[in-house]
Amino acid sequence: MTVGVWILGDQLWHNQAALNRTDDESALPVILIESWQQVQQRPYHQQKLVLIWSAMRHFAEELRGAGCQVTYTTSADFETPLKAWIQAHAITELRVMAPNDRPFLRLIQNLQLPCKISLIPNNQFLWKETEFRDWASSRKRLLMEEFYRASRQRFQVLMDGNKPVGGQWNFDKENRQPPKGKLNTPKALWFEPDAITQEVIEQVKSLSFPTYGNLEPFRWAVTREQALQVLNNFIEQRLPTFGPYQDAMVTGEETMWHSLISPYLNIGLLHPLEVIQAAEAAYLEKKLNLNSVEGFIRQIIGWREYIRGVYFYVDADYFQKNWFNHTQPLPEFFWDASKTDMNCLHQVLTQVEGSGYAHHIQRLMILSNFGLIAGISPQELENWFHSAFVDAYDWVMQTNVLGMGLFADGGVLASKPYAASANYINKMSDYCGGCKFDRTVRSGENACPFNFFYWDFLARHREKLQSIGRMSFILANLDKMSPEELATIRQKAADWHLRSQ
Ligand SMILES: Cc1cc2nc3c(=O)[nH]c(=O)nc-3n(C[C@H](O)[C@H](O)[C@H](O)COP(=O)(O)OP(=O)(O)OC[C@H]3O[C@@H](n4cnc5c(N)ncnc54)[C@H](O)[C@@H]3O)c2cc1C
Secondary structure (H helix, E strand, C coil): CCEEEECCCCCCCCCCCCCCCCCCHHHCEEEEEEECCHHHCCCCEHHHHHHHHHHHHHHHHHHHHCCCEEEEEEECCCHHHHHHHHHHCCCCEEEEECCCCHHHHHHHHCCCCCCEEEEECCCCCCCCHHHHHHHHHCCCCCCHHHHHHHHHHHHCCCEECCEEHHHCCCCHHHCCCCCCCCCCCCCCCCCCCCHHHHHHHHHHHCCCCCCECCCCCCCCCCCHHHHHHHHHHHHHHHHHHCCCCCCCEECCECCCCCCCCHHHHCCCCCCHHHHHHHHHHHHHHHCCCHHHHHHHHHHHHHHHHHHHHHHHHCCHHHHHCCCCCCCECCCHHHCCHHHCCCHHHHHHHHHHHHHCCCCHHHHHHHHHHHHHHCCECHHHHHHHHHHHCCCCCHHHHHHHHHHHHCCCCCCCCCCCCCCCCHHHHHHHECHHHHCCCECCCCCCCCECHHHHHHHHHHHHCHHHHHCCHHHHHHHHHHHCCCHHHHHHHHHHHHHHHHHCC
């Protein structure tokens, strides 16, 4: 029997389950494939293509260095090079670590190959799908906070026996501060492209199909060694003050105190457990503030695992969910930031074009908040997110965009829609200062679209929203508005859509 391993582009880790099942890894035939068809499903950010292909090529080099028989190939599809490689090496069993995305799982299951295919359970997350299912199946509601506590207990992270360190599970009250005065933000750690990355950049420049965003400057890490440097830099320079301004947005400050590690976690260059352990060790050794360390660890051991767990737990038709029946087309400015005068959207979209990155609150409270209140089709917006971000994959897109961002699942994930007017944006950012729209006006001449869309959204869905307990206070405010003003607001929202068609 000859075993061969196919390594997917988001499984670039020496201990990944399909590789570490053999005693003598070096004797293994291994294949990595760049497929042209795969990247034409949507106009991907050019930097994502460089990130994945360069990281794959670097990983292949590392495996070669370790003595593996590596085949690295570029092809239209996956099946053709797989068949040729199976025949050339007389492979009888093809091992693949189970992909994280349902569509890719289907692709593997539909391959017609002349050997057995073994899917090895994925070990790039802390919770296996079956373990999440066991946790979830006995519950009425899948509350993230409950999952987070279970996760902390299970992996004994920031625990003092059975109790959370510091006597509380969550210190968010000390975080969420608005940006005030001059913030001394730390410099992000970026990298110059090496020869392999340069070659991929040239390849991406010559692509003949549609892509998105700017190709250069490309500054992302593409090896495990570089990803570890980013992690260490975060622990040293950013984690100590990660908490307080976690939700703040400032013009020209693209990364604030965020870790920038999602692109690497999502392709296997970093493992969630080592990230959590590094943060906990820094807390213990350097006596860092618990609000920052707990806030960060919650993102990984809580949110990230939960988002992926829910993705596999819900039905496969989750991607079609549209609880509010929103059908407005995605405005053109999502693909070209220069086409909007709304400064917050202009700033965040310009940033995404430049790097494929935005931090959580920019994604949630600017980009998807606009989609939610303006009634954009959830599927169109999810598609856009999937195209635009360097860390986007099916497992993380669906639950974050459709569930958390757009409430398209009717509340599987979020306990109420994350809908907000210009008030929130003005409180948590400096974007409104440089905007031609007036953040204080909701129905007049220069009203901020976030204002009229917000009230239009509440009025449009009053009946549905009434069933959500946490909305009652906000709906009471809607009821205080005069019918004349509400009619003007709703007309402004309708006109905006007409104008943008
Ligand atoms: C609408 C929307 C779309 C999103 N799209 C993506 C995406 O395509 N890819 C992606 O990895 N994350 C996505 N997120 C989650 C989160 O915004 C990003 O993980 C985070 O901004 C990445 O930047 P960072 O590494 O600097 O994160 P930090 O703020 O430093 O957080 C640390 C880590 O926590 C994890 N994390 C935190 N929240 C989440 C979450 N909700 N889901 C998954 N992981 C989380 C990430 O791995 C992140 O690297 C999305 C969130 C929303 C609301």
